[in-house]
Amino acid sequence: MILAENEMIGFVATTQPERAKAFYCEVLGLELVEDGWHAIVFTAAGRTLMVQKVREFVPLPFTTLGWRVADIGAAVAALAGRGVKFERYPELQQDDAGIWTTPDGKAKVCWFKDPDGNTLSLTQQPK
Numbered sequence: 001m002i003l004a005e006n007e008m009i010g011f012v013a014t015t016q017p018e019r020a021k022a023f024y025c026e027v028l029g030l031e032l033v034e035d036g037w038h039a040i041v042f043t044a045a046g047r048t049l050m051v052q053k054v055r056e057f058v059p060l061p062f063t064t065l066g067w068r069v070a071d072i073g074a075a076v077a078a079l080a081g082r083g084v085k086f087e088r089y090p091e092l093q094q095d096d097a098g099i100w101t102t103p104d105g106k107a108k109v110c111w112f113k114d115p116d117g118n119t120l121s122l123t124q125q126p127k
Contacts, residue, residue, distance in 0.1 A: 009048045010065055012118045013057045014040075019115040020051050027082045059117035066121035072099055072108045075122050079112065087111040087119070 014020035021040050024030045030042035030049065040051040044067070069075040076086065076097045086098030087110075094100045099110045108124040 007047065009050060011050050011052055012065055012114065012116075013052045013054045014114075014116045015054060015057050016115050017051070017053050023115050024049070024051060027079070027084060057116060059113075059119070061119075063111065063119045063121045065118065066123055069122050069124055072110065072122050072124035073097065076110055079122075084112050087113065 017035075017040060021032065021035060024040070024042050025032045030044045033041040033043055033048075035041075038053060040053070042049045042051070049065070067075075076099060080086070080097070088094060088098060089100075089111075092100045094110070097110070099108050101108050106126055109121055111119055111121045113119055
């Protein structure tokens with residue numbers, strides 16, 4: 001497939017560009033590349049994230065963007081120390097930090113929101 005060999009770019013939307021820029025840059029630690037008229041562009045591990053500036057936006061009711069991390073406990077603690085609140089879902093058995101372990105016990109996942117209500121996630125999976 002032609003696209004399988006090309007870098008993917010992630011997109012999320014914001015109606016609050018200054019809050020989004022501060023969140024993705026200062027809280028999540030992504031590198032700011034550009035703050036253009038149409039989008040704020042970041043890089044994370046060599047990948048591009050475009051936070052599109054929009055007038056109106058209704059967040060989707062599911063995860064829109066996520067990161068694979070080596071140590072989810074450490075990542076959650078670091079983000080919580082920067083003010084990130086992790087989501088709780090009654091149908092999932094999550095630990096005190098908000099981390100859910102998949103039924104097969106192989107992966108761990110947690111969720112949080114950006115200033116616009118986009119649901120973001122962290123996932124720890126065996127290699």
